[in-house]
Amino acid sequence: MDGHGVYEAIVGRKVTILLICAAAVFVFFILDLMTGASMMAPGEVLHAVIFPGQTDDGTVAIVWSIRLPVAIMAVAVGLALGMAGAEMQTILDNPLADPYTLGVSTAAAFGAGLFMVLGIGITAAGQYAVPINAFVFACLSCTIIYLIARAKSADRNKIILSGIAMLFLFQSFVSLIQYMGTAQQQSSLLFWMFGSLQRATWTNVPIVVVAVAAVGILFAANGWKLTSLKLGDSKAMSLGVNVSNLRRQVLIGVSILTAVAVSFTGTIGFVGLVGPHMARMLVGDDQRFFLPLSAIMGAMLLSLSSTLSKVVSPGLIFPIGIITSFIGVPFFMMLILRKKGAVY
Amino acid sequence: MVFSYGDREVLKGISLDMGKGITSVIGPNAAGKSTLMRCMAGLYDHSGTISLDGKAVSDIPKQIAYMPQEMPEKTSLTVMEVMLMGRLDRLRWKVCAEDIEAAYSTLEDMGIEEISSRRMNELSGGQCQMVMVAQCLMRDPDLLLMDEPSNNLDLCRQLEMFETARTVAEERGLLMVMVLHDINLASKYSDRIAVLSEGTVYGHGAPGEVITEEMLRSVYGIHSKVTEDEYGLPHVHPKHSLRMHRRRTDTKSSVCAQSEYKEGFYEQS
Numbered sequence: 129m130d131g132h133g134v135y136e137a138i139v140g141r142k143v144t145i146l147l148i149c150a151a152a153v154f155v156f157f158i159l160d161l162m163t164g165a166s167m168m169a170p171g172e173v174l175h176a177v178i179f180p181g182q183t184d185d186g187t188v189a190i191v192w193s194i195r196l197p198v199a200i201m202a203v204a205v206g207l208a209l210g211m212a213g214a215e216m217q218t219i220l221d222n223p224l225a226d227p228y229t230l231g232v233s234t235a236a237a238f239g240a241g242l243f244m245v246l247g248i249g250i251t252a253a254g255q256y257a258v259p260i261n262a263f264v265f266a267c268l269s270c271t272i273i274y275l276i277a278r279a280k281s282a283d284r285n286k287i288i289l290s291g292i293a294m295l296f297l298f299q300s301f302v303s304l305i306q307y308m309g310t311a312q313q314q315s316s317l318l319f320w321m322f323g324s325l326q327r328a329t330w331t332n333v334p335i336v337v338v339a340v341a342a343v344g345i346l347f348a349a350n351g352w353k354l355t356s357l358k359l360g361d362s363k364a365m366s367l368g369v370n371v372s373n374l375r376r377q378v379l380i381g382v383s384i385l386t387a388v389a390v391s392f393t394g395t396i397g398f399v400g401l402v403g404p405h406m407a408r409m410l411v412g413d414d415q416r417f418f419l420p421l422s423a424i425m426g427a428m429l430l431s432l433s434s435t436l437s438k439v440v441s442p443g444l445i446f447p448i449g450i451i452t453s454f455i456g457v458p459f460f461m462m463l464i465l466r467k468k469g470a471v472y
Numbered sequence: 473m474v475f476s477y478g479d480r481e482v483l484k485g486i487s488l489d490m491g492k493g494i495t496s497v498i499g500p501n502a503a504g505k506s507t508l509m510r511c512m513a514g515l516y517d518h519s520g521t522i523s524l525d526g527k528a529v530s531d532i533p534k535q536i537a538y539m540p541q542e543m544p545e546k547t548s549l550t551v552m553e554v555m556l557m558g559r560l561d562r563l564r565w566k567v568c569a570e571d572i573e574a575a576y577s578t579l580e581d582m583g584i585e586e587i588s589s590r591r592m593n594e595l596s597g598g599q600c601q602m603v604m605v606a607q608c609l610m611r612d613p614d615l616l617l618m619d620e621p622s623n624n625l626d627l628c629r630q631l632e633m634f635e636t637a638r639t640v641a642e643e644r645g646l647l648m649v650m651v652l653h654d655i656n657l658a659s660k661y662s663d664r665i666a667v668l669s670e671g672t673v674y675g676h677g678a679p680g681e682v683i684t685e686e687m688l689r690s691v692y693g694i695h696s697k698v699t700e701d702e703y704g705l706p707h708v709h710p711k712h713s714l715r716m717h718r719r720r721t722d723t724k725s726s727v728c729a730q731s732e733y734k735e736g737f738y739e740q741s
Contacts, residue, residue, distance in 0.1 A: 131552075131576025132569065134588045138550055352563045358547040359557065363604075366513050366538035367560040412548040412591060416565055 142417040145410050149424045153203065156431035160199040161191060163438045201328035202434040202448075203427045204336040205389045206399060210426020211340070212385040213400030214407065214419055215347055218354050219375045219382075220284045226400035227386035229288060230273050231295030232266045233397070236390040238301045239265030241317045245309035258320070259332070263391035269294050270383030277379055287379075323394040323449030325434055332392045339388040343381040344423070350374060351415040358413045398453045399426045402460045409463055429456055473520030475504075475511055482507045483518070484671040494641050494648045496658035499668035500692055505651045506541060508668065509619050512649065513538035524615050524647070534561060537608035539618040543600045548591045551603050555579060555588075558610035578610040579603075582636060597624030605633060609640055616641075616648045622657065634661045659683055659705050667691055679706055689714065 129137070161173045168176075168187070176183040176191040183191075212227040220229075227233070239261035243249035249261040276290045302321075306314050347354070353374055356364040361371050389396070407421035433451040440446045475483040482504045497505045511518045514530040515538070522529045529536060537558075544554070555575035556567055563571070579585040584602050592600055601624045608616055621637075622630045638661055641648045652658045658665055659679040667674040667682055669691045675682045683706040688696045695711045 131572045131588075134576065135552055135567070135572045138552055138589055348565075351565060352557065352560055355549065355553070356557050356560055358549055359544045359554065360540060360542050362510065362513075362515060362540040362542070363538070363544070365515050366533070366536070366540075367557060368533045369560070408548055412550060412553070414549060414553050 197328040206427035206430030209400040210403035214404040214422035230291035234298035235269035236262035236266040241305040266387035322447035323396040475518040493663035496662040537613035
C-alpha cells in the first residue's frame with residue numbers, strides 16, 4: 129500500500145464512524161420528538177415538522193411548541209458540552225477535565241440560587257432572571273480562571289487547581305444559600321441543579337445554537353494546532369504554534385459554551401467528560417474527527433437521555449442530569465473494559 | 473547568549489559557531505544542554521543572539537526542526553497524522569497529496585513505513601522516537617535540533633538512526649545539533665563536539681581535540697582512558713567516578729583510623 133492508500137484507509141474509517149454516529153443522533157432526535165404524554169408515530173412527527181400547514185393543529189402545537197424546542201435544546205446542549213469537554217481535555221492535557229472542572233456549573237448554580245433564595249438579580253427580566261444570574265456567575269468564574277491563565281507563570285496544572293478551588297468555593301456558597309432558604313426555596317434550587325431541558329423555548333434555543341456554531345468554527349479553524357498540543361507544548365511551539373494564546377482562546381470558547389448551556393438547562397454533568405472519551409477511543413486525537421465526534425457523542429447522550437427521561441415514569445419528566453449518568457456510565461464502562469491498553 | 477530561569481542563570485554567556493554537518497552537545501546533567509537546544513529552537517526568550525545564516529532563529533521557524541526529549545507516547549494519533557504535522561503551517565482540513573506523499577516517503581527512508589497507520593500509544597518507545605525523528609526530517613529544515621535522540625533506541629536502531637542522520641546532513645547540507653550522553657557515539661558521528669559545563673562552553677572542536685582524559689576529569693569527574701579507534705577517533709574507556717573513589721578512600725582511611733583508635737583503646741585498658 130502506498131502513502132495515499134494508508135491515509136485514505138485511516139480517514140475513511142473515521143469518516144464512516146462520524147457518519148454512523150451522526151445518523152444515530154438523528155434517530156434519537158426523532159425518538160425524542162415521538163415520546164411524551166402521547167406517543168406519536170415517526171411519520172406523524174416528520175410530517176408535522178416538515179409540513180405544519182397540512183397537519184392538524186393539536187399535533188402541530190405538541191410538536192412545534194413543546195417537543196421541538198426541547199429536542200433541539202438536547203442536541204444543541206449535547207454538542208456544546210461535548211465540544212467544551214473535548215477542548216478542555218485537549219488544552220489541559222488531562223483526561224479528567226471537563227467544563228465542570230473549572231467550577232463553572234457550580235458558579236451558575238450559585239447565581240441561580242442568589243435570585244431564587246435571596247431575590248438578588250434583575251427582577252424585571254421575569255422568567256429570564258434566573259438564567260441571566262446563572263450566566264453572569266458562570267462568566268464570572270470563567271473570567272477569574274482566564275485571568276489566572278493569562279498570568280505569565282500559568283501552566284496547565286495551575287489552571288486545573290484554580291478551577292478546583294473555584295468549584296469548592298462556589299459549592300460552599302451554594303450550601304450557604306440553601307442553608308439560608310426556606311424548604312420550598314431549597315427544593316426549587318435543588319431541581320434547578322438537577323438539570324432540565326423543559327426550560328427550552330424558541331427564545332433561548334437559538335442562543336445556544338448560535339453559540340455552538342460560533343465557537344465550533346473557532347475550534348475547527350484551529351484544528352491542526354489543537355492536535356499538535358498532543359505532541360507536547362515544546363514540540364507544538366517548535367511547529368510554530370503560539371501555545372499560550374491558543375490555550376487562552378480555547379478557554380474563552382469553552383467558557384462561553386458552558387455558561388450558555390448551564391444557564392438554560394441547569395447542571396448536566398458527565399456528558400462533557402464521557403463524550404470526548406468515547407470519541408477518542410473511536411477516532412483518536414486528530415481534531416478533524418475528534419472534535420465533531422465528541423460533539424456528536426454529547427448530542428447522542430443527551431438526546432437519548434431526553435427520551436428516556438420521559439419514558440422512565442410516564443406522565444412525569446425525570447431530571448435529565450440523573451438520566452445522563454444512568455445511561456452513560458454502563459456504556460462508558462463497557463468501552464473501557466473492552467479496550468485493550470490505555471484508553472486515552 | 474545568556475538565559476535564566478527566573479533568578480537562576482542557566483546559560484552563562486555561551487558563544488558558539490557551528491558549521492554545516494553534525495555538532496553534538498555533550499556535558500553532565502544540569503549543564504544546560506536542553507536549555508541551549510530550546511533557545512536555539514526559538515522557544516525561550518534569551519539575551520544575546522542566535523542566528524542561522526545571519527537571520528535570527530526566532531524569525532525563521534520554518535527552517536528549524538526541533539525534537540524534544542519528551543515523546544508523545546500516550547497520544548492516540550496515528551503515525552501518519554504525526555508525520556503530517558511536520559508541515560503544520562500549510563495543513564488544511566483536507567490534506568494535499570504532496571504532503572501525504574512526503575510523509576510516507578520519509579517513513580520509507582527511515583524503514584518504518586509498516587507502522588504508518590498505527591497509533592502512537594501502541595508503539596514502543598524506540599518506534600515513537602524514530603517517528604519523531606522522521607517528522608523532523610520531513611520538515612526539510614536547515615537546522616535540525618535533536619535532544620537525546622537515541623534515548624529509547626536499541627543498539628541496532630541507534631546505529632540506523634545515526635547513519636540516517638549523517639546521510640541526511642550530508643545530502644541536504646544541513647546543520648544538525650544533537651544533545652548526546654554517549655560520548656563514544658558523539659565521537660563516531662559528529663563533525664564537531666561542544667562540551668557544556670555549568671552553563672558555559674568548556675570546549676568546542678573536532679572530536680579528537682575535545683574528548684580528552686583531562687576534559688572527562690574536569691567536566692564529568694571521572695577517571696578514564698581515551699584511546700583511538702580504527703578510524704582515528706577518540707574512544708572513551710571510563711574507569712571510575714572520582715567522587716565515588718574519593719568517598720571510598722575516605723571511608724577506608726576512616727575505618728583504619730577507627731581501628732587504630734580501638735587498638736589504642738584496648739592497649740590502654
